[in-house]
Amino acid sequence: MAQQQKNKESYVEVIGDTVYGKHLIATISLSISLSLIGFFIGKQIFPHIAPEQMVKSYSLLLGIAGSLIALLINTLLFKPKRILNETPNTxxxxxxxxxxxxxxxxxxxxxxxxxxxxxxxxxxxxxxxxxxxxxxxxx
Structure with a gap:
């Protein structure tokens, strides 16, 4: 049954690579969510500890940090499924x-x-x- 479910998974081609559609949606959602969470947390925290003209910049940096955390999580969650078969050419x-x-x-x-x-x-x-x-x- 699990093998049949695996065969029913739909693939999507993105930038020359083939991925599961549901994994693509999950990674995009996680990345956007953590980026926005980081940005909005920065907008709440930095007005109290940073100069006013730097609040947006620091918030953006915190949003970028959220993107990097999402990258790390996505890397751990979704391992490559590609199998390379190398044979020597003549x-x-x-x-x-x-x-x-x-x-x-x-x-x-x-x-x-x-x-x-x-x-x-x-x-x-x-x-x-x-x-x-x-x-x-x-x-």
């Missing part, structure tokens, strides 16, 4: 992607070979061999 797969995008992989390989800094960075990231595999096979 040079042939890379070549197919370049062909699909209509890029010249040989031009890319030449650019990598002519730039030792880029080549070194790619070696450190472990992707150099993926780009240069077919090049070595030709020689």
């Amino acid at each position: 040079s042939a797969e890379l070549t197919a992607v370049y062909q699909k995008l209509q890029f010249d992989i040989e031009e890319e390989r030449e650019a990598i070979l002519n730039d030792p800094v880029t080549a070194q960075e790619m070696k450190e990231q472990g992707i150099y061999d993926m780009f240069m595999e077919e090049k070595r096979e030709e020689h």
Whole structure:
């Protein structure tokens, strides 16, 4: 039953990420609430302890603090649900992607070979061999 309920959850795409709609509404509500609470508490407290011209500024800072607290709470309440499956790509797969995008992989390989800094960075990231595999096979 719980699995069926989980499958019925509706997703929403926001800024390139996919989230549960109810979690999005909850995070927005919590953030707005804590921000406004902080601001209005500041409007009540700061007239007694701060100069008159600074009350609005200090209240705004307290509202921003409320937003940061909401961020922390939202982070703890709603953990990422994304599962990343990483598989190493082969040079042939890379070549197919370049062909699909209509890029010249040989031009890319030449650019990598002519730039030792880029080549070194790619070696450190472990992707150099993926780009240069077919090049070595030709020689």
